[in-house]
Amino acid sequence: MQTDQITRYAIVGFGGRVSMFLDPIVRDFPARAQVVAACDKSFKAIEYHLNRVRSAYDAAVEPRLYRDDEFDRMLAECEPDAVVVCSPDHTHERYITRALAAGCDVITEKPMVTTAESCRKVLEASAAAKGRLRVAFNYRWSTGTTRVKEIIRDGAIGDIKHVNLEYFLDTNHGADYFRRWHSEKACSGGLIIHKATHHFDLVNWWIDGIPEDVFGMGSLAYYGRENAIRRGDGQWTGYDRYTGKAAADDPYKMDLSKDDALRGIYLNAEAETGYIRDRNVFRAGIDIEDTMSVLVRYRGGQQLNYSLVAYAPYEGYRVSFTGDRGRLEYEELHRSHIITGQSDKELDAQQKMAGRNITIRVTPHFKKQQVIHVEPEAGAHGGGDPRMQAAIFDSRLARDPLGRDAGVEQGAASIMVGVAANTSFASGAPVKISGLCAIKPGAIRLGELL
Incomplete structure (x- = not known):
């Protein structure tokens, strides 16, 4: 309207x-x-x-x-x-x-x-x-994820039975979560909620499913003081924050004073808020996981195998769907390998190329494989941000035929996978989402939720 x-x-x-x-x-x-x-x-x-x-x-x-x-x-x-x-x-x-x-x-x-x-x-x-x-959920709106949704919707590989998604954060972006308030589970729920909510939502939306049973394992295996010392990196644990001379040679350093945005939003506001934006990722007291594995069973019987690590040498994700008529594989490489001593110009060029590495492989049963190279559109997150922003702020736009506009119940279906995973991390037992929070009992498809 x-x-x-x-x-x-x-x-x-x-x-x-x-x-x-x-x-x-x-x-x-x-x-x-x-x-x-x-x-x-x-x-x-x-x-x-x-x-x-x-x-x-x-x-x-x-x-x-x-x-x-x-x-x-x-x-x-x-x-x-x-x-x-x-x-x-x-x-x-x-x-x-x-x-x-x-x-x-x-x-x-x-x-x-x-x-x-x-x-x-x-x-x-x-x-x-x-x-x-x-x-x-801006990931729903990107060029590549939208194309995957269209292929699945059109039945190219039949009804989806199994999904495997592995997400890897690198030692730049991934490490940054461990400097900030996100490294406190009471503030973020851990990466299994703060970050993985994107990924669980994508799977829910792609397969039009509602998650129900969750089992997970998680640990802090790389970041934190004890892990650094055990690995032989104790030299990076001797200071509380990165801004200043003490961390000048640290490969994980972040100097808030050298970036206009970081200085304006955080460093200049420290006396006002008490918040330190550049805490050492190898300090004591971090209580979130950097290594996570989760199994999910949906109300419609589909299964998801999910993993997330936050210390990979490059960043992106791979997801595969196996249906009763074939298989679809999707890969996005977001950031390239970070190499010590590499010039800013070389790294910038390499990372720009990495952002274009989006590939879809569709392999139907008994037919030739089709390989699709996706060209991301202009705008952040593969063109997803401007599409989502228009859907939110421009009331003239028609209803989205792909159902990318998420409401409260679909938001709940995403975060409750992470909440159940946190519960399973602590107990070592499988967890039913419906036992924690009722999300439209009797509904099978995500499209039935607001």
């Missing part, structure tokens, strides 16, 4: 992810969307991002500013139509439920929440609300 009405947005959370939402509102949809309120623990972080978009897009952006403990006052005073939640993961539930109770629509960054209790609360709040909750 077309409308010329301007949607008034409040945004909570002005860290690294806010640009996913703030920038398209200001740059691409000024006639349809307006930021009327900005909320964060740090006013310095808010001002950094507001000044950035004002300069980049020559835009007049003047929202009212609120601290994170003034969220309810913000809702009452600004009366936004919708709230964007991109704060740390463990805070999502409090903002989602209060925004829904105030009559707002909500767009939340993934993961929707991090625990079974918070998932139940969000489902209950959504059921009682007039507003709609959407989860920003």
Whole structure:
């Protein structure tokens, strides 16, 4: 349905992810969307991002500013139509439920929440609300993943029976999770929730299935002080953070003072927030896993074999689908091998090429294999970000025929695999998702969920 009405947005959370939402509102949809309120623990972080978009897009952006403990006052005073939640993961539930109770629509960054209790609360709040909750699963919208969905939907390999997905984070991007708040399970749920929610959602969406039974194993095998010392890398454990001279030769170093964004969002705000963005990845006290294996059985009988490591020499993922009419294999290489001493120019060229390595192989029973090389479209995440942003912020667009727009129940179906896996990590036993959180009992297909 077309409308010329301007949607008034409040945004909570002005860290690294806010640009996913703030920038398209200001740059691409000024006639349809307006930021009327900005909320964060740090006013310095808010001002950094507001000044950035004002300069980049020559835009007049003047929202009212609120601290994170003034969220309810913000809702009452600004009366936004919708709230964007991109704060740390463990805070999502409090903002989602209060925004829904105030009559707002909500767009939340993934993961929707991090625990079974918070998932139940969000489902209950959504059921009682007039507003709609959407989860920003940008991976669904990329060129390659969309092509996989179309091939499976069209029946090229029959009904899917088994999926194998291995994801590997490298010692650049993967290590970064262990510097930040993500390295505390109470804040992120661990990578099995914060990162793997993308992957579980993709599989759910690709095969149109709802997960039910989960068994998992996880460990901290690479990062952390004890692992570094055991491996003979104890020389990298002698300082708490990377900014400064002590870590000058450390291959894992990150100097916040040398990057405009990191300095503006985090370093300049340390006195205000107490948050240290560049903690040593080989420190004591990390309580999330860097090595994970998970088995999942779906309500429709399909099986998923999943693994994630966060210290590979390169980054990307491979997924294979075996159906009753053949097999489909999909591979994306995101980052290339990081080589000590390699120049920035060489690394940049290598990583740009790596981002183009997207291949689909379709092998039907008793027929020739078809190899498809996918050319990613412009925009982050293989063109997925601008597509998703348009779906969120442009009300003129028609309903997506591939069902890429995820609601509250589909968000729950993704994160509850990670929640059940965490439970299984601790107990050593299989876990039923329905025993932790009821997600539309009786439904078999993901498309039956909101």
